[in-house]
Every structure is written in C-alpha cells, then in structure tokens.
Amino acid sequence: MSEALDPTPYDALLLLSFGGPEGPDDVVPFLENVTRGRGIPKERLKEVGQHYFLFGGVSPINDQNRTLLDALRKDFAEHGLDLPVYWGNRNWSPYLTDTLRELVQDGRRRVLVLATSAYASYSGCRQYREDLAAALATLREEGLELPRVDKLRHYFNHPGFVRPVIDGVLKSLADLPEEVREGAHLAFTTHSIPTAAADTSGRVEDHGDGGAYVRQHLDVARLVADAVREETGADHPWQLVYQSRSGAPHIPWLEPDICDHLEERHAAGAPAVVMVPIGFVSDHMEVLYDLDTEATAKAAELGLPVRREGGGAGPAGAPLGHRRRRPAVRRRGPRARPGARRRRERARGDAVRPGRARPEPRPVPGGLLPGPHPEARGRGRRQSVRLARGPPPAPRSTVTDPAPQDRLKAELLAVALEAASRAGELLRDGRPADLGVAATKSSAVDVVTEMDIASEKLITDFFADRRPGDGVLGEEGASSEGTSGVQWIIDPIDGTVNYLYGRPDWAVSIAARKDGETLVGVVHAPVRGETFRAVLGQGAYVGDRPARVRPAPPFEQALIGTGFGYIAERRAHQAEVVRQLLPRVRDIRRAGSAAIDLCDVAAGRLDAYYERGLNPWDFAAGDLVAREAGALTGGRPGEPLSGELAVAGPPGLFEQLQTLLDDLGAWHD
Structure with a gap:
C-alpha cells in the first residue's frame, strides 16, 4: 500500500497488458521484444512463432483489450464516472512508454493501473x-513532469473475476451429454512456471509449496468448485493443472501438464472433463492453442469428452476450436465506481516511483468471496506441485579404488556438478525477458535479482535432498551448520550485474569445504558454454581438458584481471591503484565475475588477477580451480587469500604482483 493516503482523485485509468502480434510480419519482432536480453536466435523465435502463424500471425489479446476498453468506458459512463481510460502494452503497440507520455501531455496527474494479470x-x-x-524514468529523462501511478492489487479472488468463471463452468457442464455431466471432472489450468520462480512469488512458509502463485490459483479453483456444487448439487472432482511450459526438460516446472492430466483422468475412468483456464484473463494464444488445439486433440485421441469453459465442445460434440467461435472477453477484475474515496480504497497496490521498482507486496490474504479457512490452503490431494527431475550427469572419477576421502571428493564433485548444471539451466532458460532489480545490498549498484534468489533456492533444495547433513553458506542468505562436517559455499550468480544486462560473463560458483579445506570447486558459466572443476590434489579441468596457468611472463607483458567494489569510496581508491599499475603491465581487464577471473587465470586467459573486497562465495571455488591449475593464491605477503585482498598468478609473477599491490595499498580503502 502507498506510504500515505493521497486525497487527490484519480484522473485516468491505464489498462496495462502484455501485447501481441497483429499480423505475420509482427510475430518475430514481438517475440524479440518478449525475449530481449536472452540472446535467443531469430531462427528459434520463428519456430516458437508457429503457434501464432497457425492463427494468421494474430494474437487475439489486442482485440480483446479493445473490447475491454469499450466496456470500461461504457461502464464508467453508466455510473457517472468521468475517468478517461488509456491503454498501453509491455511488448507491442501501443507501448507503455508512449501511452504514459500521452497521459502526461493530456495533463493527467494521478493514474490508476489495471494490469491484465490477476x-x-x-x-x-x-x-x-x-x-x-x-x-x-524515460519520461523523467525527457524532462516531463511525472504523474503518480498506483497499481491495483491482485484481483484473482474478486467477484468480478471469479463469477464469470463460475457461469462459464455451469454453461460448459450443461453443454455436456446428460449421461456424463454429473461425473465430469474440472481441470483448472494456468501457465506453468519454474518451481523456483513459483516459490519466490510469496513465502512458502505462508503459502505452501509453489508460493503465492499456486495458492492463489487454488483459492480461485475452490471458490469456483464450491459455487458450482452449491448451484448444481453435484460435487465435481477437481484439480489444478498447468500448461504452456517451456525451457530445458530437466528444469523443475509446475506440473501436471494438462495433456498428461487428461490421460490420467481417462485412465481413471473419468466420464468427461471441463477445462477451466483460470490463469488467463481472456482467451489469448495460450488458450486458443494449448487448450483448444493441443489439449483438445489429446482428448480426441483418448475419446474423452471435454468442454472448455468459455469455449466450445470437444470430441463428444462439435470440435472445440477457435474457428467455431469469436474469442470472448470476460470482464474480470474490479469495476471502477464513482467517488474519490472508493477509488482510493480500490488502489490496493504500492505507488510506483520513477526509476525504481519496489519489492512486490505480499498478496492480500483471504478472499472477497466465501472460501476455505486460510489454514486449509495447500492441503489435500488436489494440490499438485511436482518437480520434474532429469537424470543426474555421470560423475567423472580418475580413481579406480578410492580411499574414503577420495570417495567423498568424488561424491561431492558429482553433486556440485549436477547442482551447478541445474541452476545454470534455470538461469539461462528461465531468465525473464525484462529482468529487473529485486533488492540492493552494500550500495544502490550492488544488486540482487529474483533469479539470484531462485538459483540459490534450487541449489540449497538440491543439497538438502542429496546430502541433508551438510551445511551451506550462500550469498543470498542461505546459512546452516550441518552435521556432516561438509559445508557448501554458494554464489548462485557470480556476476549479477552482467546477468542483469545480458552480458555473458556470469557463473554459478559452488565449493565444498571440510575441516577448513576446500575439497571441490565448480564454476559453471552457461552462456560461455564452460564448466571449470577442481578436486583438491587431483588437478583442474575446463570441461574434459586439463587447465594450466600460463608460465610467468615479464612483468611488463602481464595481462592482469581485476574487479571493483560497490562503495564509492572504495572504488575511488581502487581507481588510484589501477592508475599506478596500468603503466607497468601489458593491460588490465575487468570482467565483472571474480569466479570467472580466477578460472581465466587457471585456463591461461589472464596472467594474473587481484581484487579487494571479495566474500567467501566469490572466490571459494575459483581459488581451488586456480591453485589446482598451478597458480599461487594469497592476500598480502605471507597472508592467505581473503576479503582484504585476493591475488592469483603463476609462480614468479604472483610474488611481484603481490609485493607491488602491497606497496600501492591495494589491501585497504
């Protein structure tokens, strides 16, 4: 909620939506907008775009938004509410920035935002x-006076959203043959997302498995199922299922898929199924293709009668499909009413400040319709959140009859490689198109993204499953002592700023320590297509190739890597150190990931590296990789590598660089 109740009445409503192509030539540019920053080749986008090309390259969402705009304007006029309605999209015309600019030019000062996502x-x-x-922020840079913008709360449980679904289910049930109607199952569908992303939508402790995303859908499903039972007298079995998943097969996403669910219901003897797409405000492409095309084809293959709420018939009647019907727009969501007080009450979301996105508020608990007691949420067999795990990669081992310590190292290496691979796939394939900052740490430029949090959770959950007695120390807050004596040191994204900007130099860094020694280190750089690994006493590898440092060159021919802190005062001193060092060496490189810099020393791509201000998760894995590749590592002369100073390089160069850095004061701010 906004910091203070602003008595200024709203003078505009902004309908904010996703956008979609309106012709074949729009499809690939639209998908480029959606996936910007992820480096997906155009040929792959053309493959993905086939769903749109089947419908003439047109997504129905824009026409549905136009219909919704007309309905809102008519509703406001009928209630005597003089509130202009504007429309902007995130990924296609009319673009959000252009619409906000129009609002400002029209003199609007306080804007209420209705997003088409519930x-x-x-x-x-x-x-x-x-x-x-x-x-x-763009408008501010243009010198425009910015309006105050308030986003409406999640409206998943509002009567204006839920009642049309109830009516649609009743209509679909009535359309089924009488002999299968009473026993029909309800399959409530929504968009599948990675389980790690679902868990970050709201505290699992508050909402159960799948976070607020799953819990809110379960709330809607219960509201609809309860209302249908009250109005028909029939208790239809129901389940929340998912659709439209993408990404690598071994990354855990919410399940079961609707097509798998139809097979299961058919095998269990269900006489019919009504598919209820509660996750979608209107019948856009995910409904028209994934349900009306793919799921309906699966039902036809099974001979299972289906209906789609808001749609047509399945195999037991006429074919269900987009050609039989004009896509309907359900006016789901809060209806604006006259009066500034009521408008203020409706603005349940936080104010949006220019240039800064505030953390997402916790969803409003409970419902505006009667529903189950909050303590009952997430219980029972109807909730289905399963992890799709792929087979683990086979660990490499060069020891034929290992001693207990070597067996432990081999096991730790296998676990670290698998965890890093899974996290890397999540980060590479699950990166949101417009990734933003979720929080900051030591300064405004020391950032955390949602994917840092999701990656660390995936890794720690994996360790808890595979080695439940181990301790963990993670950059994003994971910390436990454990009972085995092994501690995992995790950087879920080393190089977060690079990841945020779509640059390739970022990595998942995982190390295992026991009795004060790092036994295993893995640095996985998905975009570079490389995995560095090292086992204490067994060497370092880049993939399957041994890693070796370069022989020490003359100091003036050395290529040195470094990094900078996030606090302005420290950066100023670090810049002075670089100013004095640069004339004495070949050149200096700054990649933005300490783990990758240390591995580049190990692979001979840098002659040496130094940095002040690292944390254990920044260097634990990379330090072992560098040492096992033949580098010396340390801090000030005679000191181990630490946050005070980290230096790495081959014998001969290492000592010269370490001494010079000590003289230049690189170890202090």
Missing part, C-alpha cells in the same frame, strides 16, 4: 511494476 509472480506482477518504473 496473480502474484515475477512475470505477472513485479515485471509490470518494473516496466512502469522504467517508462517513468
């Missing part, structure tokens, strides 16, 4: 807020 999640809420903040 649930809590990064892509369904926070990304909208980040785009609003970015658009306002």
